[in-house]
Amino acid sequence: MQKKITKLLSILLLPLILSACGGGGGGGGGGAAGGALTVPTCSDTGTAFQTNEYYTIGNSSGGRNNQLELICASSAYARGATGDGIKIAVVDTGGPWSAAGNINNLEFDSDATEILKPNNSDYANSDSIPDDQEATHGHGVGVACMIRCDKGDGDMHGVAYDATLNFYKVFDDSGNFVSDSVAANAINDADSNDIINNSWGTGSGHGCADASTCEALIGSNLYAAMKTATGTNGKILVWAAGNESNDNPMPEANAVVHDTDLQGLTVVVVSVDATNADFDLGDEDGKIAEHSNRCGTAATYCIAAPGGNITTVSRQGGTTFLGANGTSFAAPLVSGGLALIKQEFSSLTNAQVVTRLLNTALDTGEYSQSSIYGHGLMNLNAATTTIAKLQTVSGSNLLDDPNTSYYDLKDSSFVSSAAFSNALTKALKNKTMEVYDSFDRANFTVNIDSFFSSGSNTSENTIENHISRLRAREINNKTHHENLYGNFTVETRGNYIQNSIFKSSNDFLILGYNQTTNSFENDLNPMIKFFNNNNFGNDYLLNPYFNSGSGQDYFMSINTKNEIGIDTFTSAAGGDLGLALNLSPNSVNNNNENSSNLQMVLGTKFENNKFLNSYTSGVFGTGDLSNTNFTGFQYKKSFNEDFTIFGSGYAGYTHIDETSNSYINNSEPLLTSTLTMGFTKNKFLKDDQMLGLFLNQPQRVEEGSINLRVPTSSDSTRTVKYTNYNIDLEPDGRQINYDLVFNKSISDLTNFSLNLTHVRNGDHSKNESNQNFISLFYKKSY
């Protein structure tokens, strides 16, 4: 009895004991939340293209869907990619034709030359009308719409809405696939297109383990046709992964894992759910669609695209739109995406197009799981922009030639002289050239003038510079030494010699460093009274072909009357070298009576990587020895000591030294000129007043041109074509500066200056607005 009671109690208590043991584990379920991956999004930047059609909110399209936004298609559209000119084969159940062969769908009627049925393209019925049938519920039409439904009719549009589609029907009107050999014929014919979309496959044998297993499942003839399309003919095969929720794709998609002939040109596509759609067919979370097979063993060749809860068009009519699910619809989005990339970058081979697509996929967060998503979610923004860095090409017309040179964009530039910058800017406006992504030499178009900047005369006419012109010259530390042999004056700033001059005791020899020995320029220069020359570029009486002041300038005069002088300079930074011979047939008369001075100049200058002070680098580089030969005169005549007239004129002839591989070649020599004239009047109205009037034409090209030979196009044979632009450097105007300056010495410590400047046709441009300046300067020292 006791045993029975014990047994009964045990049986009754057993459930209680078991539940107590299981109760402690109930708290463990909360720990999994910390491992959730976020679903990233790409940046969709083509706002002008984000229309109602883009979101399928059309006239009758059934509602909103963001299938194009998820892959950032509008960013590609903003760059001009539409799929135009790219041929895509749709191997499927047929296209938008009636049995009589007429287009019967409004979403495909915008351009009959882009919706094509090749001869004998109905392989199921052995005719030339691959019409899609009701039994296969318009699968082919729905797939084609994802690629190329019309844009502009108000409903929805495909991802590559300007591509050309060729249809090949391989399913009969009951939905049965054609034979293996007939399917092979279809693929063989379809590979006259660049991209072949295949939204079909063998419904079993996922993740086939080796090439022979895959081939047995696919069919040997079809398998051979696949290898021919990729391995021999270089065409791209796009495969839907399949809808069996399997860890691996269907055999046709998986075969690439085991066969090098298929690799590089095969793309496998899995499906993610659209995240903002009015059809309620999926989870709307951007993650792998429940129906989709995963990338699995084919991850290296695999990418994801929206295929869950997407919108497409019905078989006939073109005004009814459906929600749909399937990798069938993800694959054509990738086919269209490949078409956009191929159109955008004509320099890429098909294999490079595939590489670019896979390498730019969004692969962070949720999409980092390669066994599911392969390379990630297709990202057409990243795919159509620079991956590494842009470079210019030179040295060869073959992108992959070892002799081809590439420069980063920042290493190529042209800063043009004000003597011709106007002409150059006008000539280069809206002209483009190609540069190349260092990742794959994908070609990008840039404006040529993005490499050019202009020197400008008018930019110097600022208020600050005008004030600076009138300000009294600064007095630096200057020491003077004198002995039997001569005298020596040196001016220092800090610990550095600013300039120096040595004059022998008999004036036979005068040597200068950064200080001219030129008697014409040093003698009672009427300009100095008015202008602080150090701070203003219009050194009217100085030699414009010399780069004085910016390097190490050496001067020498060699006779007592300073009738012959030699000026030289070197530019420490640029390696320039100049030499001028100055001849002064008239002597200087310092006795304040009527005097005149004329100086003739003859010289030459060599410039390193520049010409006429235009700096060049990289593909616009010039050689070491661009040479300018120049001649000129300076003249002044004083009447008493009150009135002085003066003038100067220079002309130069510049030969541009060209380097190999430079875009500048076959240039004509440049003839340049500059001109100055004016007068000064001391004791103007009163003894303490001076007046000066100056006219100046800055340096200007009178004749000459350069030839720019730039890359303007390239193709998938990796060959670059160059275009020559012959640019006349003579500007269309002539700048003349008019300066009126008034000085009044109020006392030894007080000075007043007034300057009126009128600049006509600034920078030698007829279209440049004239400039007018008025500046006042008053100084009182204590």
Next chain:
Amino acid sequence: MRATKTLSLYFIKNLIKSSIFILALLSSFLLISCTNSKEDQAYLLVRDLYCSSTKTEIKIPENKYLISSDKNFQKNLKNINTNYLIKNYNLMVVSGIKPSSGYSLELEKVIKKNLNNYFYFKNIKPKKNFKVLPAQNTPFCLLNIDRPDKAIIVIN
């Protein structure tokens, strides 16, 4: 008289024998025809039948059906194809969302039992290694039958 009597008896015997024979014959015939006619009569109840599949969403639980008096019948019919609205279908049978082409629904047989009509449907799957189109769809059958309220649907 004796001959007449004998004749009458002979005639009656033969008559009875013939009658029994005819009756047996008739009975057999009737029995056989009644046995077959139940199914024949049941098939005669299917005035129209159309089976296909659709990509559109059909809001019916898997392996279930709707009759015309059900709330969502017309809406689902319209979703499949608006042209079907004029076809007088009164029974819609659905086998659920399938991952690809190659799946279908077939009416196998109809049996009348007592006062109910049993409609036996079969789910057809793609053959092994069949080529399929990976787009989700829903196989369905549309019927016009007598007394849909008496229909019992069996889907295997």
